[in-house]
Amino acid sequence: MTHIQDIYHARVAEGGLHADMAQQAVLPEFDRIRDALSQPVKKGLFRKAPEPPKGLYLWGGVGRGKSMLMDLFVDHVGVPVRRVHFHAFMQEIQDGIHAARQQGIEDSLAPVAQRVAKEVKVLAFDEMQITDITDAMIVGRLFEILFQAGVVVVTTSNRIPDDLYKNGLNRQLFLPFIDILKQKMVVWELISPRDYRQNRLQGAEVYFTPINAESRQKIREVWEHLSGGEAEKLVLKVKGRDVEIPQFRNGVARASFYDLCGRMLGAGDYLALAEAVKVLILEDIPRLGRSNFNEAKRFVTLIDALYEAQVRLICSAADTPESLYIEGEGVFEFERTASRLREMQAEDWGLS
Known part of the structure; x- marks a missing residue:
């Protein structure tokens, strides 16, 4: 199986990418997730499903190539994956909750989250940032359900997890979500001196x-x-x-x-x-x-x-x-x- 690192180096050799040491350093994390997800699941009455790998929370300054690296991973991960902007995803979740409430479903979040979990093994979010109080109050339990279902999350962000929803209203209710992220995802800062967008x-x-x-x-x-x-x-x-x-x-x-x-x-x-x-x-x-x-x-x-x-x-x-x-x-x-x-x-x- 060709690794993400090999694909990256091939694109550098072709001139499609510039070699960047900071980008290269995080590539093994993408390969770790891809390798774990590619392992065949052994079937049997008493066999327990393998523990899903930790995801990846890739954060750093603007224009450092975070989204490019995530897209490289998404294109070659080899399992059902959805790449979506975080704003758009949370809008869908809120719409789903509203529809469930109209149907009289008391726990309106659960069926929405479970439907997402059935569709994908990997969720790849671009630009995780939380500024809306409605999103802030939803994400904790939402991600808890997704992680329990074995969904692996890969995301980019400009903020370290501890700074998400910083100074937000009722932030103390949001803090358990940060703990969940740290438990279920490897937090990696991409430190590159180069802003590729500006160039x-x-x-x-x-x-x-x-x-x-x-x-x-x-x-x-x-x-x-x-x-x-x-x-x-x-x-x-x-x-x-x-x-x-x-x-x-x-x-x-x-x-x-x-x-x-x-x-x-x-x-x-x-x-x-x-x-x-x-x-x-x-x-x-x-x-x-x-x-x-x-x-x-x-x-x-x-x-x-x-x-x-x-x-x-x-x-x-x-x-x-x-x-x-x-x-x-x-x-x-x-x-x-x-x-x-x-x-x-x-x-x-x-x-x-």
Whole structure:
């Protein structure tokens, strides 16, 4: 059986990857999980199922290759696996709980978690972060059921487990979940001096700053080129609500920052948008900070959804990505968003 390490080194030799010692150091952990899952299960009346291997919690700075390594593992693990953004997964769980409650099921989480456990042996989460109190109160028991069913979890994160849901409401109720993660997963920090996202070529101009008459004119020209000058309103149905996008044509949507981030929208709305469009033109992103903290949080969630779905983003903003959010609570989290905005400027972004 070819190991993940061999596949990685082959891609380096082909020029598809740069050799990185920090990345190479964690590869045996992926091979450990893959080797354990590939062992045949001996059948017999009194034979006990083997203990599943510990998963992997891979954390570190933005752009260090965490998601790339996880994808390499997912592509070659050889067992039923699901790779999903953590926001999207938790949205599905909440939807499932809501449906179970409507059916009168008292323990509404159990059947949802058990259904997931029947479908996969490995869950691979991109960007585990928990900021929503509803998610925080669910994850402990959810993961307990998944681990008891033998599901192995591999995840990336920008935070060490002890910093998840940091300063969150009723955080003491969340702490047992951190203990579960440490028991069931190997926690590994990926320390690489290189930010591969920042090093990518920016390619075609898709990020216009500052916001002025010139940038607005360029945005109009892009829109007219892509839409042919025609447009209609796009209405998305999300949990029985209508989410309206002002202009839409042939897979291209156009909206202002306040259309999408100044309204009470959430992860489910942005995921629905990311599924519906191939290109988003987003205008007039302001500087972010204490004065518009809620809008900033929504913007972070929006960019996560667009990034995961490989949606092409064209936008106008008050400043460069790194200078959009430079003060107030949330600066740390915004580093990842700024990095993603840089990566999404690459010429081939969203075209694969």
